[in-house]
């Protein structure tokens with residue numbers, strides 16, 4: 224059995240409902256989609272994985288996009304890129320476990336049976352995400368980072384909350400949209416791996432459904448809220464954002480690779496690192512706007528965190544993964560197919576060589 228990294232007290236109360244269910248076509252569709260789109264990690268073709276440590280032709284382009292303090296040291300660029308993505312993916316895995324716990328708490332706490340039913344499908348989804356991402360980290364990456372301090376603090380703030388609305392706000396409208404945006408970046412930067420693309424596409428579709436569920440439940444709540452409670456929820460959202468921002472400072476990567484002080488400066492205030500963080504937050508702004516929580520105070524707090532910028536516009540939540548990687552810089556987009564084809568060819572050759580031995 225794996226060691227627990229932290230214990231939390233759940234603050235919500237469990238509810239049972241005896242009344243006649245109040246059918247909601249929107250929730251019924253979400254439940255039906257969850258059932259018909261269910262998948263298993265075993266369905267993925269794990270033999271197609273491309274080693275993410277291998278030097279990629281795209282690395283130099285990504286290093287320029289992120290404005291790494293070194294550009295010419297290809298080996299170091301490859302290492303930093305691999306570890307930055309490994310860190311992001313590891314935090315996503317730990318976040319998935321948080322979402323699993325959050326969904327289970329929602330099953331208990333939500334007052335409406337149909338909403339409980341959807342949350343139950345989400346429990347199944349999140350357990351699948353934990354299993355699939357964990358397997359990818361173990362089998363393909365061969366390593367993982369521990370939960371960042373900001374993530375632990377975040378869980379410590381979210382789970383003891385006694386109101387399901389706050390749990391829903393943090394998990395469905397902030398943590399999950401951040402993961403959705405993170406997947407876009409991961410697909411860009413690890414675009415050579417068809418297994419990874421397949422995995423993220425499946426998780427992305429599930430997560431988009433979870434976000435839609437959060438919006439469906441919270442929109443009416445926030446449309447009818449007194450001003451003092453609204454301010455309390457906004458303050459909570461600011462705190463969640465603060466911890467999420469801290470969780471993706473990549474400090475652990477710098478320490479792990481014994482990188483020099485120029486990397487601390489890069490992580491703290493470079494245009495490249497800021498751009499990545501803005502991308503991660505881009506969907507959070509959209510969901511908060513959609514439920515009417517994105518006030519001038521929230522905006523000012525986000526500005527202070529440095530998470531608003533070119534990527535922070537309202538992003539439509541598409542139930543399907545974006546056809547593209549709409550964040551991809553032109554220079555990289557034109558190379559993507561070529562790089563992917565090269566990687567597949569190399570993987571085929573390696574498998575053929577292994578087969579001959």
Ligand SMILES: [Fe+2]
Nearest residue numbers: 319322349352
């Ligand atoms: Fe998930």
Ligand SMILES: [Fe+2]
Nearest residue numbers: 322399430433
């Ligand atoms: Fe989710």
